[in-house]
Structure formats: C-alpha cells, structure tokens
Amino acid sequence: MSPSDSKPHLDGDGLHVRQDGPREAPVLLLIHGSASSVRSWDALVPLLAASYRVIRVDLLGHGRSPKPDDLSYAVPEQARRVGETLDRLGVRSAVVVGHSSGGATATALAERRPDLVRALVLVNSGPGLHAYIAPPMAIEPSQWPDLTDEQLREFASSAFSRAGYTIPRELLDEVREMTFHSLVSTMQGTSEYLTEKALPDRLACLGKPLLVIFGEDDRRWRPSSAAEYGIVPDARIVMLPGIGHSPMLEDPPSTAAQISSFVEDVVR
Template sequence: MTVHHGKSSATQETTLRLDDGEIRVHQDGPREAPALLLIHGTGVSARSWEPILPLLTGSHRVLRIDLLGCGRSARPDGASYAVPDQARRAGEALDRLGVEHAVVVGHSSGGVVATSLTEQRPGLVTAVVLVNTGPDMAAYVAKEPGIRVASWAELTDDQVRQAISNGFRPGYEIPQAFVDQFRDVDFGVFAATSQAIRAYLDERSLPDRLAPLGKPLLALFGEEDSRWRPSSANDYRAVPGATIAMLPATGHSPLIEDPPGTAAPLLAFTANHRGR
C-alpha cells in the first residue's frame, strides 16, 4: 500500500494493490467518524465528488474511489469491468482500510456498482444512496453525441461541453474541471463499462435487487435529468421503506450542479443510518 498526500493536507490518497489491479482511494474527514463511500459514474473519477465533498467531511470519514480503469487507478490489459467485479474491488478496498461498515453512495452508474456491492457484502453496507441512477434500461432516455473517438482530443472545450451536456440540466455551465476529467477518458474502458452496466440492468432491475436485501435506501433524482427519465425514481418505491427525494432545478449531476441541495437530504438520511 502506497500513501500519497494530495493538494489538501486533509486529503489522503492511497494506492491499494489488489489481485487484479491497483485502486486509488481518497480519504477525507475524521478517521473515527462514520464511513461514507462515494462511487463515481461512467467516464469520470473520484474528482466528480469534489464540489459536494466539503459538505460531507464534517460528519463523515469520506472515502472516494477511482474504479479500475478510471482516474488514477490502473488500466490493466484484459481487466474485467463487469459490475460485480468493480463492486468486489470496492469492498476489498474498504477491507484493506479497516472499514467494517459504510453507507454507500453512487452517482449514475456508480449506483449500479453500489447496488452490486450491497448484494455481495450486506454485512459491510449499512445503507444505500442512489443519485440519479436509473432503475433499469427502460428508463434510459439519453441520445448519444456520436463523436468519433479519433477526434476526441481535437475537440475544443466548448465542443466537449456540448458532447456531455445531457449530463447536466439545460443551460448549466459545465465547470472546466469536469471537462478535463472527460478528456482523460479511456474509450475502451468507457465502452466496456457501458456494456457492463447495461447487461447488469437488463438481467434484473435495481429495485428488484435491492428489495429483498432489507437495506435503508435513499433515491435522489434531479427533476431535469436528460439521461434517465426522472419519473423512474418512483420505481424505487418497490424497495420497502425507501425514501425518494426529487431535486428541483437540477439535471443528471446534482452533486455538481447543486451541492447544498444534494447534501441536505443525503446528510439527513445518513444521520439515521451510519456506517462505522
């Protein structure tokens, strides 16, 4: 295990050498506080949580992982990007760091990985928070931008913003930091991850998977999501005791578009369902 300190002295970056690749983990907040694991969506990294991070670290030990193939984690040849494998790695990372219980939060396809982790490790996951995670592929409404991989590096920042615009509410000015994350996308990993997410959702919907597990669930959904039909959030009512919260004036990425409005229901939920 190699430890690096990031730009902020409060952030500890750790590289964990797992059997099938190195995973980068970022830790913030008091180490003795309840654990909160944040899992990013397709095409980005743990950096996508940075806008909301300061609102969470006062009450939680916040762990953000770069899934294999993303951010500063390894991109090994022949790696599996199947959802259960990504979830397994997340669980192994928590084991290595001595985390016995955690509330797991996933944004977009990160919520699919969070669900798989809950299936595999119900003793580890205290509660689940899904942020703009579609319940099944029938809820997916996005139109693909149709950009050729070969031309990606030649796009201007504004062209990149246009290509990823459905990840945000209409008219939202996408931050440069998010544009930079997308410029670093490995399109092989992106394609494999997208196929893996689709396969997992086609096999069984997330509400069907979560319902028998008995875990507290919070489903947050931006009311102006252009990737997943916002009304599909109601499908999570099939999970006993689930809480559904619609976030006004936000699109697919409320953690970036409106950090305070997203943090408020998340923290209210975690106050009752703490990891350790």
Template sequence: MTTPDGQPHVNGDAEAEATDSSPLSPDDGDIYLCQDGPRDAPALLLIHGTASSARSWDMLVPMLTGSHRVIRVDLLGHGRSAKPAADRGYETPEQGRRVSVELDRLGVKHAIVVGHSSGGAVATALTEQRPDLVTALALVNTGPSMDAYIAPESAASGPSQWPPTDEQIRQLASTGFGRADYEIPQEFVDDLRGMTYHAFAAVMRAGRAYLEQRALPDRLMVLGKPLLVIFGEEDRRWRSSSAADYRVVPGAKIELLPGVGHSPILEDPPRTAALLLAFTAAHAARAD
C-alpha cells in the same frame, strides 16, 4: 490505490490510517482512493459515475466531513486508477468487488454507500456482494432500468474521434446537467479525456449489461437495506419519473429536486448534502 509492491496507498494523512491486507492480483490494476474527515467517524463511501472520477464529489465533501469519514475511489478505467486494455475487470460486479477489497484494506467494517448515476449500479453490486459491509444505500440520479433511459440525439451519442476534443466532450456531457447552458467543469472534461477509448466503451457496455440483466429496484428489494433515492427533476439522461420504480423497495425514501438535472452533486451541492446528511444521521450508528 496500490503501490508496485502491492501495499495500499491513499492520499494525504489517510496513508497512516490504511490497514494492510492481502494485495489485489496484478490483473486487477491499481485503484486510487482518498479519505477526508475524522477517521473514527462513521464511514461514508462515495462512488462516481461513468467518465467521471472522485473529483466529481469535491463540492459536496466539505459538507459531509463534519460527521463522516468520507472515502472516495476512482473506479477502474477512471481518474487516477489503472486503465487496463484487457476486457475483463470493467464489469459492474467486478467494480463493486474491487471497491470492497479496498475498504477491507482500510479496515472499514461498515459503511453507508452513495452512488451517482452508474456509480449507483456499482454501489448496488457492492451491496449484493457484501451486505455485511453496506449498512445503507443512497442513489443519486441512478436509472432503475434501461426502460428509463433517454436515448441521446445522434450528434451527442459519442465522440467521433479519440481522444475527443474539448468541444466534443462538452457536447457529450451536456445532457448530464439540467440547463443546456450549464458550464461543464474543466475537471469533467479532463476526466473523460483521461480515459482510454477501451475503458470508456467497456464501462458503458458493462453498465448497460448490468441493468439489462436485472433492474436495480428488483435487486435492492431483497437486500433489506435502507434506501434513499435522489433525482433531479430535469434529468435529460434518465426519466425522473422513473425514481418511483424504487418504491418497490420496502421503506425507500424518494426525493425529487426541482430545477436540477442529472448531476445534483454538482448543480446543487447544498440541497444534495442536506438530503444525504438527514439520511445518514438515521443510519450512521451502524457504520464505522
């Protein structure tokens, strides 16, 4: 994130590794980020989905830091980042631009980018804007277009009050996992409650608008970047069969995980990490 004087700030010993550059404008808001792993290893950027935060990757990170400099952000409106009341700034391309500014602050020249759910749309927007920065892309249960969206039951369409209760949040989040009896992590509950209603609604609108404007496979097929798509077969938010839509991207690799729902990064971290590591091993030489 940025400090009040506009200088970059990151967690722990990563602070010493941050590089100075021109600060974001005051309208952009502070962005939280953290780093794990050796600073001289290839950079691996992880982008969370809607109503989540960098903490959603916690179980996966220890499996990735042996060979990567792992960088995580809280997107605007989420986690420990700013939650401005203004309407501007929550658009998916703006989220991608803001992430690229933070990577520039850290002196990252190339990175492999992984996005979960709507974080995959932000990763795509980042790649569109900065093909010089993104060397390869992995999408985890990221719906390719609104045609693949599974409309929720009316009772689970959204909270009836704000801030929502724990029970309302768990009901809303239940479709984010393959099993109906999956125990929703308390961190997820806290992350959603920590959002403002404005931020939650603005992010939801922004993600839908980005997909309606142009499907992700159509955006990615012209970028020429290596692509890995991971999809839990039991996803209850996006049709898992829609993963095949990404095959229009030349060389795209599609992996379906049986017995896993919308959140492989939480439901099955070892299998998810193994797929990511196999992918990054083939493309990390170009990432710093």
C-alpha cells in the same frame, strides 16, 4: 485526520482513493458514474467531511486509477474491487452513495458484501435501461482522445441541466484521459447489469435502508422512473426541482442535506 485533510493514495490493486474527515466517524463511500472520477464529488465533500469519514474511489478505467485493456469492467467486478479496497482501509461498515451508473456498482457491492453495506444512497441512478433517454454516444474510436473541449461538453451535456452551468475543465480533462476501451467497456458493463435485473428488483430483497435522490430535470434518465424504487421497503425518494442529472455538482448544499439527514437516521 481533520475534516479539511484529503489523503490520496493507490490501494493494493492500484485504485486511486481519497479520504476526508475524522477516521472514527461513520463512513460514507462515494462512487462516481461512467466517464467521471472522484473529482465529481469535490463540491460535496466539504459539506460532509466534518461529520463523516468520506472515502472516494476512482473505479478501474477512471480518474487516476489504471485503465487496462485486459481486465473486466463488469459491474460485479468493479464492486468486488471496491469492497476489497474498503477491507484494506479497515472499513467494516459504510453507507454507500452512488451517482448514475455508480448506483449500479453500489447495488452490486450490497449484493456481494451485505456485511459491509449499511445503507445505500442512489443519486440519479436509472432503475433500468427502459428509463434511459439520452441520445447515443456519437464518438468514434478514431476521434479519441483528440476531442476539443466543445466536443466533450456536448458529449457530457446531458449530465447537467442548470441554466448557465459550465462543466469544470478538470472534469473534461479526466474524460479525455480515459481510453476508448475503458469508456465503452464501462458503459457496456452497466448495460449488461441493468439488462440482467433492474436495480429496484435487486434492492427490494436486500433489506438495506435506501435513499433515492433524483433531479426533476434529468436528461439522461427519465425522472418519473425514480418512482420505481417504491417497491423497495421503506425507500425514501426525494425529487429535487430545477436540478438535472448531477445534483452533487448542480446543488451541493441540498444534496448534502438530504444525505446527512438520511445517514443520521440510519446510524442513530
């Protein structure tokens, strides 16, 4: 597969998957955050796919994956589905990259499947609920999904900080296509997982190489909380000045450079 190819398909459980890059290259698994999808990585993938087999998956309830009301959205269950997806793709080892709450799913995958996760990259993943600083969601079930673009941009505004950045319309559309149940259940699942145990405490005992990337201007998670990952042995913590909650969208080249440098050290 050439680096420019991008193959979408549904895995055995109906999760939407995209693959880019050479099949024989080291695997990078990209896991999006809440109310997002594989599209959140669109600007980053071309910068990585020449060197890596890049796999993206829409978690249950997101993007082009199913949005059922009768299945669990708990973080460990999301991680189980992702692990089984990689099994079906024939992947035996991957560096797992998670953005925001996707970092919780990445961590849960490493807990469940240490054989599968070679290393982790957490991008603006708050260590625990004490670090959450965004205002509460001010959307009622009766409003969903009939929201204007302006209402959705206000809902998603804390995900960005760069002056003049306009949230892509396609990302707004994918938020609108979520069910209110899948949106709320996903956020509840993340809250329960972080309440049970903070991410640094979970990661400290796993023995996996860790890179933490954090925008210094994050408006969802307190940027100074990135230092809490320092309890993880040999963790690498990188702060990006002038960047908010979504470095892969706000500054793809810097984000890709940090990920590539880390992965090269891991696979060397």
